[in-house]
Amino acid sequence: MLDTQVIIAGGGIGGLSLALTLNQIGVPCQVLEAAPEMRPLGVGINLQPNAVRELFELGIDATLLDRVGVAAKEWALVGLNGKEIYAEPRGLNAGYRWPQYAAHRGDFHMLLYREAIAQLGESAVTLGARVSAYREIENGVAARVSHSDGSSTELTGSLLIGADGIHSAVRAQMHPDQPPIHWGGKLMWRGTTRAKPIRTSSSFIGLGTHQQRMVIYPISATDDNGTALINWIAEVTMDNSHGWQEDGWFREVPIDSFIHHFEDFRYDWLDVPTLVSGADCAYQNPMIDRDPIHSWTNGRVALMGDAAHAMYPTGSNGASQAIVDARVIGAKMIQHGVSAKALAAYDEQLCEPVSQVVLRNRGDGPFGLLTLVNERCGGEFDQIDAVISQDERDEFMARYKQAAGFAMETLNSAAATISPDTRITQV
Numbered sequence: 001m002l003d004t005q006v007i008i009a010g011g012g013i014g015g016l017s018l019a020l021t022l023n024q025i026g027v028p029c030q031v032l033e034a035a036p037e038m039r040p041l042g043v044g045i046n047l048q049p050n051a052v053r054e055l056f057e058l059g060i061d062a063t064l065l066d067r068v069g070v071a072a073k074e075w076a077l078v079g080l081n082g083k084e085i086y087a088e089p090r091g092l093n094a095g096y097r098w099p100q101y102a103a104h105r106g107d108f109h110m111l112l113y114r115e116a117i118a119q120l121g122e123s124a125v126t127l128g129a130r131v132s133a134y135r136e137i138e139n140g141v142a143a144r145v146s147h148s149d150g151s152s153t154e155l156t157g158s159l160l161i162g163a164d165g166i167h168s169a170v171r172a173q174m175h176p177d178q179p180p181i182h183w184g185g186k187l188m189w190r191g192t193t194r195a196k197p198i199r200t201s202s203s204f205i206g207l208g209t210h211q212q213r214m215v216i217y218p219i220s221a222t223d224d225n226g227t228a229l230i231n232w233i234a235e236v237t238m239d240n241s242h243g244w245q246e247d248g249w250f251r252e253v254p255i256d257s258f259i260h261h262f263e264d265f266r267y268d269w270l271d272v273p274t275l276v277s278g279a280d281c282a283y284q285n286p287m288i289d290r291d292p293i294h295s296w297t298n299g300r301v302a303l304m305g306d307a308a309h310a311m312y313p314t315g316s317n318g319a320s321q322a323i324v325d326a327r328v329i330g331a332k333m334i335q336h337g338v339s340a341k342a343l344a345a346y347d348e349q350l351c352e353p354v355s356q357v358v359l360r361n362r363g364d365g366p367f368g369l370l371t372l373v374n375e376r377c378g379g380e381f382d383q384i385d386a387v388i389s390q391d392e393r394d395e396f397m398a399r400y401k402q403a404a405g406f407a408m409e410t411l412n413s414a415a416a417t418i419s420p421d422t423r424i425t426q427v
């Protein structure tokens with residue numbers, strides 16, 4: 001007798017989306033989360049319309065999402081000279097049937113956690129439980145679990161899903177020869193400041209060059225004073241020949257330690273040093289990912305989310321893809337039962353195309369337009385049309401959205417990943 005049907009290692013955005021999906025289709029599961037308590041960690045995150053569609057299907061609608069973020073209206077790239085390179089409407093404004101959200105990662109994560117507890121019950125998520133290894137057993141898989149009180153246990157299930165993030169223990173066992181984490185030399189500092197939104201009340205702005213840029217977007221609605229919580233990411237490219245030398249991957253640092261890189265980012269519509277200095281704190285982390293792997297599954301074990309495809313945040317689609325992974329796993333279980341076959345079908349559908357997105361984001365994703373502008377004119381231009389035509393810019397962006405799974409026409413006309421009210425028959 002197995003302890004549960006599906007063991008989910010990791011209660012992040014991916015793992016909790018999977019738990020909610022499995023509950024919706026009638027598959028029992030148990031989430032094992034290493035953190036001893038759930039806390040609202042992180043800053044800004046984007047939920048693309050393809051992921052918001054799946055959240056809506058889970059009952060996480062605009063009323064709930066409005067509490068943790070704001071519907072995005074625009075995506076824009078601006079050169080170091082302060083002049084616009086590209087702008088397009090986003091979400092409902094662009095004609096999608098579902099909005100795009102810019103959200104607080106921690107608040108959104110807590111929303112998923114509360115929903116999971118409300119729908120599956122408190123015991124469905126075990127905190128302080130780190131999956132350290134797994135082994136095959138008859139008709140299932142056993143996960144070794146180290147608990148925060150020092151004890152260790154084994155949990156058995158039909159399937160194990162590694163949703164345990166970029167440092168995934170499940171992936172390390174599945175692919176023992178994988179290369180170490182890849183760092184291409186970009187360093188990021190992230191934070192939030194209460195300030196007036198720029199352009200529309202909800203614009204995503206990439207500003208600067210491919211080597212040195214700011215990303216700025218609000219993650220809350222504008223309040224009565226006209227201010228919103230503005231998420232900013234300051235990025236510079238450094239020499240990475242010695243690899244990542246500092247301790248820690250996400251640590252608090254003084255704003256003085258990096259603001260000098262952005263002293264010249266002052267315009268009549270934005271003063272970057274003032275914006276950044278208004279934050280309570282800043283977090284430094286290198287922009288990292290992992291080399292794609294040829295398969296995310298091994299029999300009854302599969303990877304999802306960052307464990308499968310950690311990617312640079314240049315395309316703003318890491319969290320969105322984790323949500324989509326969860327829904328595709330659910331859809332394949334409806335087709336093939338709670339089985340290795342379902343995992344193989346999930347792998348077949350997503351591993352190759354999403355691995356391509358990982359590499360595309362490593363090549364700067366949609367910010368690749370800044371690289372093109374830099375190559376053609378060193379970032380100096382009066383009229384952007386003289387450097388790169390509107391058609392070429394539009395095509396560049398359209399290719400990215402198609403590859404990342406949120407091309408508007410394709411998404412708007414696609415059937416639901418999981419038809420409403422479908423419950424699994426072959427558990």
Ligand SMILES: Cc1cc2nc3c(=O)[nH]c(=O)nc-3n(C[C@H](O)[C@H](O)[C@H](O)COP(=O)(O)OP(=O)(O)OC[C@H]3O[C@@H](n4cnc5c(N)ncnc54)[C@H](O)[C@@H]3O)c2cc1C
Nearest residue numbers: 010012013014034041042043130131164165305306318319
């Ligand atoms: C603390 C934190 C802050 C973040 N902040 C941002 C941000 O500000 N902006 C942004 O764009 N992205 C951020 N991210 C990344 C973003 O959340 C992910 O890229 C995306 O949501 C995919 O989610 P995931 O569930 O696959 O992975 P993750 O979000 O990394 O979640 C993995 C979960 O698994 C748990 N875990 C790890 N190892 C084990 C194990 N062996 N056994 C059991 N549990 C385990 C972790 O504690 C974590 O809760 C953050 C991630 C984390 C963990």
